[in-house]
Amino acid sequence: MFGSVSFTWEDLGQVLSGSQETENLAFILWKIRLPKALTGILVGAGLSVSGLMMQTLFRNPLAGPYVLGISSGASLGVAILMMASSLFTAGATSGILLVGHWGMVLAAMFGALLVMLLVILVSMRIADSVSILIIGIMFGSAAGALVSVLQYFSDPDSVHSFLVWTFGSIAGVSWSQLGILVPLVIAGLFAAVVLQKPLNAFLLGENQARALGVNVKRIRLLVVILTSLLTGALTAFTGPIAFVGIAVPHLARMLFRTSDHRLIIPASVLIGSLLLLVCDILTQVPTGGQVLPINSVTALFGAPVVIWVIMSNRKTRNAWKS
């Protein structure tokens, strides 16, 4: 099969039957390949559904899981951790080696949580969704600017390790970390399914939704919390992974020719997971130990998809004006 270490179907059979001869292959399968595939599925499903909910909530085709500035918050957390720690060790070791994977996860989670709380506080006070969208983008820009300032004053090694983190990676998530991520993403997806009825009403606009009996403020707050949790947690473990959240809901709507969330939520889960797995296989294309960053692959794949959606569907351009 694919990858830097080749599996044959017989190898796979032997590993699954617990044969002693294939101990190394078993290690690769159970400790590397399977967690990675599972992470890919979680990331694809979680980011796609988050993007779908944001697009519906803001009635904006360009909305995605990161519009609320959550990934920038996560980046800020990681940047502070890496670059600040390298200052104290005088650049002897690069930050990433010093703080380890859990440290980065915690830093990213803390940064995402910070922006998320700000956005939630704002959305409890502000009446219209567009303002929330703009404020989220502003939070993101501010966090991004702080990251730039940090980079400017940091040594090249730390900047390099930070850049590597921003490439995104679904590898290296351990089973114990998956023990947190799996229930979280499943709970998030379940909550999205529970919200499908009001989300459908949101398609008609906030006023129409309210006239149909939707408690607009409460649903909006729930969606913001839900998206923040999903993207915050996923970003913390894998780094920001671009385009999936924007492109997949469009793909799902195009393929299934409906906007009904009862169909589009499961469709986005399916397409998102598949897409991430395919993109991960594509990262293995350069042989000889080199692996492409997954963020480049999703973006290289995602950009043409978004362009194709716009070109093949002239009405999309006017479709969200109210």
Next chain:
Amino acid sequence: MSWTAETPILSTSQLVIGYRIPGSTPLVLAPAMNLGLSAGEVVSLLGPNGSGKSTLIRTLAGLHSAISGIVEIQGQVVKSNQVLQTARALSLVLTDRIEVQHLTVRQLVAMGRYPYTGWLGRLTNSDKVRVEEAMGLVKMTLLADRYLHDLSDGEQQRALLAKALAQDTPVIILDEPTAHLDLPNRISLMKTLKNLARETGKAILFSSHDLDLAIHTADRLWLMKRGESIIDGRADQFLDGVVLNEVFTSGLDQGEKRLFNEYLGRLHSPQPE
């Protein structure tokens, strides 16, 4: 042109509409209103831009809170935090164009059943019957499987009306339903509203800028002018144009007033039906 003034389905008592401004006195649009909408009647809400038509509609529908006073539908007070209860008593057709990809007319009309379905939004057989009935009433059955974004403005407005009918409420309120329509579509929509009120016994209120069509369609008119009491009267009482002149021409110069009167002069011409 006869309507029975029985107990109104929707009524307001001492209703003051406007906007609360934090740390300041509220912006009041009109003195207290005591209005009533009865079963089977069509009322048209007219007034210049900025007179408060949309605010009144939003207040009646519970989308906006009143400065003071109450709105009652069938004896139940409309509260802005009781959206579901209101959605079962009053349906609303708004001007915002609905531009969702891949939403069929039937799916849109089925959303009218929102206040009655469970958390999955699954339609029961009786829900489905109501959806088909609603589309039949506005002659949309043949277009049921068409996508909303493929419809003309007139057809889209009828689809929205069908959604309101599927919501199965005693009161339907439409905010400028004829705004984007050409003349034939405006006339046909007005006729549909009148027939619906007669056939289904619903109380229908619509705001409009088409004075002539409104006068010939509605049983009664509500005339609004910024800061003044709302004028409530039978539609045929306004045919002489005197009151309309007072309400609409205050900001106009002599030439514009003459044009407005020429327009009003046509009100006596035969009804568009």
